[in-house]
Structure formats: C-alpha cells, structure tokens
Amino acid sequence: MDEVRAVVGAGHVSTGQTDRWGYGRDLWPQAQIWQRQGRNPFPPDLVAWPGSVAEVQQLVAVCRKHRVPLVPYGAGSGVCGSAIPEHGGLVMDLKRLSAIRHLDPVSGLVEAEAGLIGQLLEDQLHAQGWTMGHYPSSINSSTLGGYLATRSAGQLSSRYGKIEDMVVALEAVLPDGQLWRSVPTPRSATGPDLKQLLIGSEGTLGVITAATMRIWPLPPVRQFQSYVFPSVGPGLEAMREIMQKGLRPAVVRLYDEADTSLALGSVGLEAEGCLLIWMLEGDDAGVELESNAVSDTCLRRGGISMGRKPGEHWYAHRHSMGYRQAQILPDPTGLVDTFEVATTWANLIPLYDAVRRALKQHAYTMAHFSHAYPEGCSIYFTALWEAENPESSEDAYRAAWDSALSACREAGGTISHHHGIGRQKAAWLKAELGPAYDMLTTIKQALDPDNIFNPGNLGLGPSRWMATGAGRDA
Numbered sequence: 271m272d273e274v275r276a277v278v279g280a281g282h283v284s285t286g287q288t289d290r291w292g293y294g295r296d297l298w299p300q301a302q303i304w305q306r307q308g309r310n311p312f313p314p315d316l317v318a319w320p321g322s323v324a325e326v327q328q329l330v331a332v333c334r335k336h337r338v339p340l341v342p343y344g345a346g347s348g349v350c351g352s353a354i355p356e357h358g359g360l361v362m363d364l365k366r367l368s369a370i371r372h373l374d375p376v377s378g379l380v381e382a383e384a385g386l387i388g389q390l391l392e393d394q395l396h397a398q399g400w401t402m403g404h405y406p407s408s409i410n411s412s413t414l415g416g417y418l419a420t421r422s423a424g425q426l427s428s429r430y431g432k433i434e435d436m437v438v439a440l441e442a443v444l445p446d447g448q449l450w451r452s453v454p455t456p457r458s459a460t461g462p463d464l465k466q467l468l469i470g471s472e473g474t475l476g477v478i479t480a481a482t483m484r485i486w487p488l489p490p491v492r493q494f495q496s497y498v499f500p501s502v503g504p505g506l507e508a509m510r511e512i513m514q515k516g517l518r519p520a521v522v523r524l525y526d527e528a529d530t531s532l533a534l535g536s537v538g539l540e541a542e543g544c545l546l547i548w549m550l551e552g553d554d555a556g557v558e559l560e561s562n563a564v565s566d567t568c569l570r571r572g573g574i575s576m577g578r579k580p581g582e583h584w585y586a587h588r589h590s591m592g593y594r595q596a597q598i599l600p601d602p603t604g605l606v607d608t609f610e611v612a613t614t615w616a617n618l619i620p621l622y623d624a625v626r627r628a629l630k631q632h633a634y635t636m637a638h639f640s641h642a643y644p645e646g647c648s649i650y651f652t653a654l655w656e657a658e659n660p661e662s663s664e665d666a667y668r669a670a671w672d673s674a675l676s677a678c679r680e681a682g683g684t685i686s687h688h689h690g691i692g693r694q695k696a697a698w699l700k701a702e703l704g705p706a707y708d709m710l711t712t713i714k715q716a717l718d719p720d721n722i723f724n725p726g727n728l729g730l731g732p733s734r735w736m737a738t739g740a741g742r743d744a
C-alpha cells in the first residue's frame with residue numbers, strides 16, 4: 271500500500287469498502303446475481319488510478335516485486351466476468367489516461383490513451399469532422415483499452431470493421447514492466463503481428479496504455495431501409511448477396527420472429543415474419559449505389575418494404591437496449607443474458623437451430639443476425655428465464671449457459687463473436703482452441719511467470735470461481 275501510494279499519490283489509491291465493492295464485479299450477469307444476493311465474493315484489496323504511463327510501469331513493478339495480482343480495468347462494462355479480481359490484489363483503473371495525443375488528418379489516424387471512454391473519443395473526433403466508426407452499444411461506459419483487450423465489435427462494424435481492423439499501432443506495458451510501442455504503419459511483414467497477441471488478451475498479457483487508430487471523415491449521407499421476410503432463411507440470403515457483392519452497409523440486422531415482434535412493436539408497426547434493417551452511410555454516390563442494390567435484392571427475394579421507421583427507431587435507441595436487462599436482474603429469480611456466436615453462411619441456420627433447441631428447455635429466446643462479412647455473420651441471442659427460487663439462481667444461470675455453449679461447440683460455431691471469454695466461457699475456450707490453448711498457456715507462462723496479470727481469466731491459472739464448482743469442465 272505504501273509503495274502504491276508513493277507511485278500514484280494518496281488521492282489515487284483506495285482500500286475503501288465502497289471502492290472494493292464496486293470494483294469486485296463487472297456487468298457479467300453472474301456478478302449481478304451475487305450483488306442482488308448481497309454478496310461480493312471477489313473484492314480487490316486495493317484500487318489505484320495511475321495518471322501516466324510511467325505510473326502504470328511503476329505499479330507493474332510494485333506488483334511484480336510483491337507478487338500481487340493486478341487486474342487492468344477500463345469501465346467494467348464487460349459481460350463475461352473478465353475484470354473480476356478473483357484473487358484479490360490490485361485493480362488498476364485506467365480512466366485517468368484519457369488524452370487524445372495526436373490527430374493526423376493526412377494519414378487519417380488518431381492516437382488516444384487507453385482509458386478514454388468511447389463516446390468521449392467519438393465526440394472529440396466528430397468536433398473535427400472525423401469518426402473511428404466503433405459504436406458498441408456500451409459506448410458511454412466502455413474504454414478504448416477495453417475494446418482492444420476484449421476484441422470488441424461496434425454496431426457499424428460491417429462498414430468500419432472490428433476493433434482489430436482499426437488499430438494501426440499499440441502502446442503497452444508488458445508484464446516485465448517494459449514499455450512497447452509498435453511502429454505506426456499500414457502493414458508490416460516483420461514476423462507475427464504481436465499487436466494481435468494483446469488484442470483479446472483480456473488483461474492477462476499486459477496493460478494497453480494507448481493506441482493509434484484508423485479514422486474516417488464523418489459520412490455526409492445516412493439512409494435507412496427495412497423489409498419483412500416470411501422467415502429467417504430468405505432474409506439471410508439477402509444479407510449474404512449484398513456482402514458477397516463487396517458492398518459495405520454500415521448496419522445490417524435481421525431479427526427472427528420473436529425479436530421482430532419486439533422491434534416492430536416498439537415503433538407501433540405489426541407484421542408477421544422477420545425484420546431486416548439496413549443503415550447505409552457515406553457520400554451520395556456510394557449510398558445511392560448501395561441503396562439500389564439493397565432494395566433490388568430484398569424485393570427480388572420476397573421482402574416487403576417497411577420503410578425507414580424501424581431503422582431510424584433502432585438507431586435512436588441503439589445505446590439504451592442493452593441496459594434494459596438491469597430492470598430484470600433485481601428480481602430475485604429473474605435471469606437474462608445475451609450470447610453472441612458466429613459461423614459461416616453455410617452453417618448459420620444449423621447453428622441457430624442448435625442453440626435455440628438447447629436453450630428452449632431453460633429460457634425464452636430471441637435472436638438477431640448482424641455483424642455481416644462476405645463469408646458469414648454473427649447471431650446474437652437474448653435469453654430470459656426464471657430460477658425456481660432465489661437460492662437456485664446461480665445453478666439455473668449456469669445450466670442454461672452450459673447447454674448453449676455445448677450446443678454451439680457441437681454445431682461448429684465460435685463461442686464468442688465479440689463479448690470475449692472472461693471467467694464465464696473459460697472452460698469452453700480450451701475446447702474451442704484445442705492444442706492451440708497450450709500455445710496460449712506457454713506464452714502466458716513465458717511473459718508472466720508469476721501469473722500476476724488477471725490470474726484465472728481465460729482459464730489461465732487457478733480460478734477461485736471455478737473451484738466453487740460453478741465453472742464445470744467443458
């Protein structure tokens with residue numbers, strides 16, 4: 271404590287009960303169940319807020335010297351338990367590192383610090399006529415470092431790419447305390463791309479302190495279209511056709527029947543079937559080209575136009591949707607969660623059916639298809655269910671997840687398109703990576719031999735949560 275205080279100053283370290291409670295959880299619904307039961311099983315011992323990269327390096331040195339677990343922390347919006355300090359120790363909140371260091375309008379690049387909240391980054395870019403194009407629905411409560419550490423995807427990803435496509439250079443404090451700055455360059459053939467090793471490492475392989483990101487001029491034109499299809503199949507075919515033409519719609523979302531009634535109901539419209547929303551943006555010529563292709567394709571494939579209202583409504587409410595789960599979780603037996611998987615076009619319907627079948631015995635499920643690529647897309651399930659009584663909430667929560675994850679694995683999907691792994695899916699990460707998981711553990715061992723960086727996350731090192739029997743072997 272004395273050494274940490276000497277690094278960051280007395281005002282930027284806390285052992286207070288409120289801070290230890292708040293930083294003992296993220297937005298993993300499992301942690302919200304603990305909270306509603308009045309439990310906080312994994313509080314950190316202390317929380318520190320470093321104010322510079324040098325202070326981050328010094329804190330890493332202190333933690334290494336005393337073998338104290340260290341959990342890098344953005345805004346705690348992760349939904350898989352990746353920021354939970356299972357082994358106590360120090361939570362390092364990075365939000366004081368929030369400067370935009372440099373905007374290069376010639377190259378279309380911005381260098382920003384890792385603790386900057388996504389919306390504040392976009393606000394500052396917009397003021398100068400730019401956008402990074404990364405708009406997760408948690409944008410008001412998540413950081414640039416968190417996006418990189420979890421391999422995040424924004425809602426406009428079909429046009430602007432995912433976070434790993436946007437990053438041009440990375441700055442990070444490695445587990446041995448060294449500061450690494452990769453060279454800002456559009457590409458290099460200098461061996462494996464080690465930036466990508468940190469992207470998705472979820473705090474286990476170092477602290478990301480800044481990144482140089484690709485930015486785009488703000489698009490002058492935005493257009494919405496929507497169609498209803500009789501079922502999921504023809505809607506998916508329309509999505510595939512557009513993506514395989516090489517077009518880049520900013521948003522494409524196909525809702526299944528259950529999700530459609532919610533989406534259309536919220537704008538006062540009614541229709542049987544599956545709603546497909548498009549958002550196109552760019553300059554006049556680009557949007558006109560995409561607009562014609564989208565309407566030709568959708569009408570030819572049996573879609574009925576629902577105009578622009580459903581898309582406009584979705585856009586206006588795109589950041590509020592996810593937080594509705596907060597209204598259900600305080601109910602002592604209510605359970606709600608989301609599960610985002612991905613696969614190729616050829617395997618989408620089998621994966622969709624398999625996960626729905628598995629969840630049916632536990633929960634009411636709805637889904638939408640989004641984040642489209644030429645070769646496939648992701649499926650985003652929302653499940654609502656109820657435990658028999660408050661005491662069985664955790665078991666009921668786990669049982670549904672066990673079924674869904676097993677079904678996804680058996681159907682050949684990936685267990686996460688963009689939420690990451692955390693504690694929640696660690697056992698299934700081993701199953702999905704197979705022998706490559708040994709590569710990951712070997713890399714972790716070599717870089718962080720004392721396993722002080724977020725121990726237990728991604729299944730790297732012992733997990734106190736799994737030891738409770740809650741995280742079963744996949």
Ligand SMILES: Cc1cc2nc3c(=O)[nH]c(=O)nc-3n(C[C@H](O)[C@H](O)[C@H](O)COP(=O)(O)OP(=O)(O)OC[C@H]3O[C@@H](n4cnc5c(N)ncnc54)[C@H](O)[C@@H]3O)c2cc1C
Pocket residue numbers: 296297341342343344345346347348349352353364384385405406407408411412413414415416417418419420421422423424425471472473474476477478479591592593688689690724727
């Ligand atoms: C309502 C809601 C909507 C969401 N919508 C989306 C969405 O549209 N797309 C999406 O991808 N995700 C979404 N998420 C999930 C979440 O917002 C993302 O995972 C986000 O990237 C987490 O950022 P954070 O700053 O909150 O990270 P945290 O939750 O604080 O941390 C996440 C992980 O990253 C590590 N970490 C954080 N910062 C650093 C750093 N600087 N260096 C090293 N490791 C670090 C932590 O140790 C932890 O393992 C949503 C979550 C909620 C609650």
